[in-house]
């Protein structure tokens with residue numbers, strides 16, 4: 001446990017301290033990447049509890065992902081020790097679930113209600129057609145709840161029941177929301193019900209990192225915070241502790257055409273005059289791009305030649321002996337499908353990799369089949385992991401021959417799904433209901449293990465909030481970043497969101513950043529000529545160190561259309 005008391009805010013800079021020690025009432029902290037949002041938020045909660053006598057059980061901290069919630073919990077425990085355990089930390093879905101559990105009967109749910117799996121949802125959808133209320137009724141008849149209803153049902157309950165609103169407002173008098181730029185309409189409604197307009201609501205985020213509009217998030221709630229909440233206090237954090245000055249300068253220029261923050265500033269705390277420029281590699285092909293990544297990792301991390309003779313794998317001791325290790329490296333890309341050639345090239349060189357997409361486990365083929373089969377009474381006995389394996393065996397055999405009910409899944413998908421599910425099964429020990437609930441509420445595919453000695457491969461969405469000493473942003477090509485489909489023109493809003501995604505990618509890097517683009521790439525069924533991303537054009541060429549051949553030029557008319 002860290003020392004509390006007078007020194008609690010010592011590890012913050014002046015503006016972070018202003019934010020952390022601001023008095024109660026609505027507070028909006030607008031803070032760019034690497035400015036210490038999570039640090040500030042946790043210190044604010046700790047300060048309020050340790051210094052101002054706020055009861056931890058009156059605090060509710062909400063984030064968007066389990067990973068972020070887990071991180072917040074860890075940091076609060078480190079700052080507050082046991083006291084921190086009484087703070088409610090969770091995702092919007094888990095907060096909704098808590099409210100629903102406590103009011104199941106009022107919500108019309110029976111004693112054994114649970115979250116519907118994909119098959120059950122699909123069945124109800126088919127029967128209900130377009131009729132949303134009929135859909136809900138069908139689920140209700142079976143005592144099931146749709147995932148979205150974990151938020152919509154508590155919202156409806158609270159709207160109808162002022163006494164319930166009062167109860168929760170008394171319970172959670174201090175509410176903290178991280179990544180506020182990513183709230184959607186129902187999450188926003190839940191917050192408005194939980195917090196009075198003059199309540200102690202602290203929202204922190206960066207509108208320029210709003211990248212979830214495809215899931216219904218809307219940055220407008222961030223931008224109108226001071227209209228929704230009375231006398232809201234605004235604090236800005238602009239000092240970036242993460243990235244070297246050239247990386248930060250490139251990122252600030254990259255976001256400038258789409259910034260949603262007036263007077264956007266990011267000042268580098270790191271001012272090393274020797275800091276390397278941003279490496280830019282124009283690859284001839286996707287294979288060339290992957291080779292570049294491998295070669296550069298070899299140069300930086302070294303150790304690729306120190307393979308253990310019998311396994312052909314890198315001896316991790318030789319890697320750890322250097323200053324950098326594989327886990328310091330991240331390769332980021334726009335779409336999951338780009339990871340294939342990179343994984344292949346790294347694996348061929350004997351470099352261990354770990355991969356994370358922003359996909360949910362439940363969306364992967366085969367996962368729901370396994371979950372449903374495990375639910376069945378009279379299924380295989382044994383530990384959860386053993387039951388998982390047996391279930392996969394049964395299903396893989398069943399799907400080896402075509403079935404008549406149209407529910408065909410490839411046996412390989414079943415095995416892949418079982419592999420993906422194994423870490424979760426291990427993590428929850430023998431708790432089957434929890435295992436199934438984690439799948440239903442959206443546990444992520446392959447969570448990254450920060451201690452694993454492996455290069456990290458992530459989609460840009462999955463990289464949000466993380467930082468790495470070395471970052472490769474691959475596939476910086478027109479139509480890939482910004483992502484556009486042939487024949488469907490991108491709107492200005494789409495381009496702006498893609499640019500924010502690019503900004504998120506650039507700002508993950510601490511010491512070395514490389515951007516690459518391939519001249520040819522297999523896309524939409526054929527090999528195509530690719531031009532560099534127009535997003536690169538707004539960055540001063542003096543911030544790049546050109547590696548390899550000269551950068552191919554792009555036709556002017558396209559620049560005009562996109563920028």
Ligand code: ATP
Nearest residue numbers: 011012013032033034035036037038039241242465
């Ligand atoms: P993002 O928008 O990317 O999520 P963030 O604002 O949440 O970024 P953090 O991840 O909290 O930023 O902090 C970025 C880095 O800066 C971390 O390594 C953190 O430890 C460091 N940092 C933050 N504040 C300070 C400080 N006052 N002094 C030194 N280092 C700091």
Ligand code: MG
Nearest residue numbers: 037038465466
């Ligand atoms: Mg953060």
